[in-house]
Amino acid sequence: LRCGMRTTKCQLLVTSLCVMLLGLSIATLSTVTHYGLHFTLISNISLESNSYRVIHHAAFYFGICLSMTLILAALLSSAATVQESQCLTAMGFFCFALAFCGLIPAACWRYTHGTEVENSMMDVYDLVYEEVRRNASSFRRHELTAIHEAFLCCGKRSPFGDTANVERKTCPSGQVHDVGQDCLREIQDFLKKHMDFVSMLLGITIGFTVYGMILTSFLWFSIHFSSNLDRKGKYTLR
Helix, strand or coil: HHHHHHHHHHHHHHHHHHHHHHHHHHHHHHHHHHHCHHHHHHCCCCCCCCCHHHHHHHHHHHHHHHHHHHHHHHHHHHHHHHCCCHHHHHHHHHHHHHHHHHHHHHHHHHHHCCCCHHHHHHHHHHHHHHHHHHCCCHHHHHHHHHHHHHHHHCCCCCCCCCCCCCCCCCCCCCCCCCCCHEEEEEEEHHHHHHHHHHHHHHHHHHHHHHHHHHHHHHHHHHHHHHHHHHHHCCCCCC
């Protein structure tokens, strides 16, 4: 039993370190996504139908809460391992379980609504582009120019034609005549790379979270039965 507990403690310490690094990675990714130029440009565009803004803020707060839960689980598990405390072990298990309950819906949403983020961002670009095409207001034109500069693209393929005037006014110099710089495609490719990284991070975190739950539960039972064995055969004479 002691040998098994020692092995579990070593594995749990390593797992806690990995979970803490994953928690910090998720916090960093959430912050970069929330404050990154590409994402804030689309989120800050003042359109009533800007559905991306809701996803943008929800993803940030969810990511921060998840990262804090993972870091707390790692700290509690490390402390429980050092002190062999049943209470700390149970709290660590609870934090792992709480993180797991958040990770599974996030992973399911990623795969069932995989194109919702990119569709919402491309819808925003479409609406801004069409407003500039119909009415070249300086406000929308500045927003469209900022998007073109951020994504290094120029305009889109429009069924209405007459896009040369819009692209000449809003595209960065040197990209007006570039072929294959369709902004809708650039936005889609950019988000695909970003979401693939998010999916990979979610998958790794789920794996370590499940392993942390198994180790903390095993450690709790090991401490419990070890303390019972230590008390067995001890009597007090009165």
